[in-house]
Amino acid sequence: MRNLGRNLLLFAASALFLAYVLAPVAWLVSSSVQQESEITSRPPQWIPRQPTLENFEAIFAAEAKQVTYETRRQGDPATGGFIPSTARDLVPAMWNSLIVAVAVVVLNLVVGVPAAYAMAKIRFIGRSGSIYFMLSTRVIPDIALVVPFFLFIHKLGLLDHLGSLIITYLAITVPFTVFILVSYFESLPDELDKAARVDGCSRLQTLLRVYVPLATPSLVAVVLFTFLTSWNEFLLALMFTQTQASQTMPIVVAAFTSDFTISFSFINAAGVIAVIPPVVLAVVFERYIVSGLTAGAVKG
Amino acid sequence: MSARIGALPGAFRAAPVSRYDQAAAMWLLAPMLVVLLAVAVFPVLYSFWVSLFDLKLTRPHRVPFVWFENYAIVFQDPLFWSSVWRTTWFTLMSVTAILVIALLIAILLNEEFPGRRFLSAMLLVPWAIPYVANGLMWKWIYDSGYGALNGLLLQLDFIDKYMFWLGDPDKTLALIANAFVWKEVPLAAILLLVGLKSIPADLYSAARVDGANLWRRFVHITLPGLRPAFMLVMIYETMMAIRHFDLFFILTEGGPAEASHVLAWQVYVETFRKLSFGTGSALAYIMALVTFLLAFWLIRMLGRKL
Numbered sequence: 001m002r003n004l005g006r007n008l009l010l011f012a013a014s015a016l017f018l019a020y021v022l023a024p025v026a027w028l029v030s031s032s033v034q035q036e037s038e039i040t041s042r043p044p045q046w047i048p049r050q051p052t053l054e055n056f057e058a059i060f061a062a063e064a065k066q067v068t069y070e071t072r073r074q075g076d077p078a079t080g081g082f083i084p085s086t087a088r089d090l091v092p093a094m095w096n097s098l099i100v101a102v103a104v105v106v107l108n109l110v111v112g113v114p115a116a117y118a119m120a121k122i123r124f125i126g127r128s129g130s131i132y133f134m135l136s137t138r139v140i141p142d143i144a145l146v147v148p149f150f151l152f153i154h155k156l157g158l159l160d161h162l163g164s165l166i167i168t169y170l171a172i173t174v175p176f177t178v179f180i181l182v183s184y185f186e187s188l189p190d191e192l193d194k195a196a197r198v199d200g201c202s203r204l205q206t207l208l209r210v211y212v213p214l215a216t217p218s219l220v221a222v223v224l225f226t227f228l229t230s231w232n233e234f235l236l237a238l239m240f241t242q243t244q245a246s247q248t249m250p251i252v253v254a255a256f257t258s259d260f261t262i263s264f265s266f267i268n269a270a271g272v273i274a275v276i277p278p279v280v281l282a283v284v285f286e287r288y289i290v291s292g293l294t295a296g297a298v299k300g
Numbered sequence: 301m302s303a304r305i306g307a308l309p310g311a312f313r314a315a316p317v318s319r320y321d322q323a324a325a326m327w328l329l330a331p332m333l334v335v336l337l338a339v340a341v342f343p344v345l346y347s348f349w350v351s352l353f354d355l356k357l358t359r360p361h362r363v364p365f366v367w368f369e370n371y372a373i374v375f376q377d378p379l380f381w382s383s384v385w386r387t388t389w390f391t392l393m394s395v396t397a398i399l400v401i402a403l404l405i406a407i408l409l410n411e412e413f414p415g416r417r418f419l420s421a422m423l424l425v426p427w428a429i430p431y432v433a434n435g436l437m438w439k440w441i442y443d444s445g446y447g448a449l450n451g452l453l454l455q456l457d458f459i460d461k462y463m464f465w466l467g468d469p470d471k472t473l474a475l476i477a478n479a480f481v482w483k484e485v486p487l488a489a490i491l492l493l494v495g496l497k498s499i500p501a502d503l504y505s506a507a508r509v510d511g512a513n514l515w516r517r518f519v520h521i522t523l524p525g526l527r528p529a530f531m532l533v534m535i536y537e538t539m540m541a542i543r544h545f546d547l548f549f550i551l552t553e554g555g556p557a558e559a560s561h562v563l564a565w566q567v568y569v570e571t572f573r574k575l576s577f578g579t580g581s582a583l584a585y586i587m588a589l590v591t592f593l594l595a596f597w598l599i600r601m602l603g604r605k606l
Contacts, residue, residue, distance in 0.1 A: 007413075010408070010411060010413050013404075014408065017405060017408060017419060018419070018422060020401075020482075021425055021486075022422060024437055024438070024441060025426075027441065028440070039446060040446050041446070042451065043454055044446060044447075044451035107335075110331065111332045111335050114327075114329070115328060115329050115332035115333075117328060118325040118328035123321060124321055124325035124326070125317060130329055133333075137336050137340040137341065139539070139591065139596075140340055140344055140592075141539070141543040141587060141588055142543065143545060143564050143588075144347060144585065144587060144588035145343050147347055147350060147577055148342075148346040148347040150571075151577070171336075171339035171340045171343070175340070178332060203321070203325075204328070207328075228428060231430065232429075232430035232431060234431055238549070249430075253432050254432050254550055257439055257550055258550075264446065267440065268436075270436075271436040271440075274433040275430070278430060279424075279428045282424040282425070282427065282428035283421050283422075286421045289424060290420070290490055293487060293490050
């Protein structure tokens with residue numbers, strides 16, 4: 001009896017949990033494949049009767065099927081014609097997001113791995129000072145960086161250039177990267193360090209040959225966090241990008257949401273596309289992310 | 301929580317610093333120091349410097365030094381104080397809801413049952429979603445014409461006609477907070493779960509032997525044991541809520557009227573709509589100081605064993 005009660009309770013709680021976490025996303029996905037008549041029905045059509053991929057086609061096959069003012073007016077059976085001409089900006093914007101994210105990941109590793117090793121395994125004067133320094137840069141709010149960054153970027157002539165995003169994203173990712181790596185390196189035995197040094201390895205060789213291979217889980221976590229942070233970042237991108245040359249995915253998607261002439265199903269399709277890469281990464285690498293979050297304690 | 305950053309074993313600590321190690325450490329640290337000085341420390345100091353000038357991009361050639369006048373202007377602005385109030389209210393609502401929901405989820409995931417691993421994987425879905433997509437999704441759910449919230453409540457007979465949810469100044473902040481909470485809950489739940497797992501199981505069995513029931517075990521063992529994790533989540537989420545911008549931009553743009561005009565939005569309006577970088581910087585600096593004080597507390601907790 002007791003066990004039955006426990007199982008029922010766990011089942012009910014799990015169902016409630018899944019509804020809370022997944023229902024909004026399910027509604028987003030369902031809306032993205034609905035025809036115009038369904039998406040504008042009251043009460044809503046929860047499950048589309050005739051799902052259509054027209055919206056996704058408009059985004060991915062935009063080059064082949066130019067959407068102009070005229071073709072938009074003629075209408076499209078699925079969306080009633082409310083596909084914006086900016087639909088074709090989404091794929092280039094995702095490329096921009098990808099380039100920025102990969103560059104930020106690489107720079108984070110180049111800068112973060114040696115620093116974390118030094119702070120975790122080497123005894124030197126200024127060690128605790130540099131740890132405090134790293135910790136305090138972790139908590140600078142991005143909104144406080146907006147004005148000075150804008151002025152610098154303006155002066156450097158980097159406005160509307162991907163470089164401005166890569167540089168500024170370092171400020172919000174490097175401290176977290178170093179923090180996670182320091183926690184992880186510290187958990188590895190010091191004896192390895194001594195053995196490698198006795199064998200004649202330099203500090204850099206010790207790091208690259210001994211610690212880096214052992215630190216793979218934390219490196220995976222760091223790569224994922226930096227990638228997701230860059231991919232999702234909005235505020236700084238909003239300030240520094242102006243045209244297709246540098247607009248990232250969040251900027252293009254945000255522009256859709258404030259345009260009342262665009263079909264809701266199209267906006268939701270753009271939302272689905274924005275959501276798929278980070279969610280797939282997070283769910284596939286769940287184990288690494290949870291351990292990284294736990295070690296890093298907080299994401300900042 | 302077990303972030304014992306900087307805790308070195310005793311023997312290691314006693315060894316003398318070798319000259320080679322000192323030099324190697326400096327070289328290894330140099331890239332990080334250069335990057336952080338350039339992209340974090342210098343901008344923050346420069347921001348303070350800018351806040352002492354009457355810098356308006358609408359008038360780029362005359363930039364008088366005005367001491368602390370920008371701060372005076374900010375403090376005399378009634379909109380600043382009402383934004384402080386709205387930010388506080390948003391933060392209180394969000395952090396309370398995050399703690400309660402995350403605690404319930406952590407308790408669930410702390411149990412052993414088939415499907416638990418699937419649930420913890422699904423927990424990361426809201427965490428991974430970009431804030432912009434999160435805003436888009438909730439804007440559509442709250443939509444006054446065809447949104448899911450109206451549809452659901454109507455089908456359940458809670459309302460008799462479609463409502464203009466985000467247009468109601470009394471509900472706007474709570475609705476934005478709901479979207480914020482949904483996205484922040486996973487991280488909080490993960491941290492609380494670690495806290496739950498760190499409570500020794502013997503405590504529970506001992507209490508059971510002493511005849512403590514489920515509720516008393518929860519109040520006397522679980523809650524005190526969770527204190528550090530609770531504090532961590534509370535401070536961190538408070539910082540996140542105070543500075544939050546994205547959802548306000550996507551969902552309401554500070555509206556209706558000024559119903560969701562919070563501090564982060566005020567910084568945006570001052571700097572990028574009025575192009576008044578002086579007062580914008582002053583505002584951003586005030587926000588940074590507040591979150592810095594909170595963060596200082598957090599750092600002391602994380603770096604306690606230094």
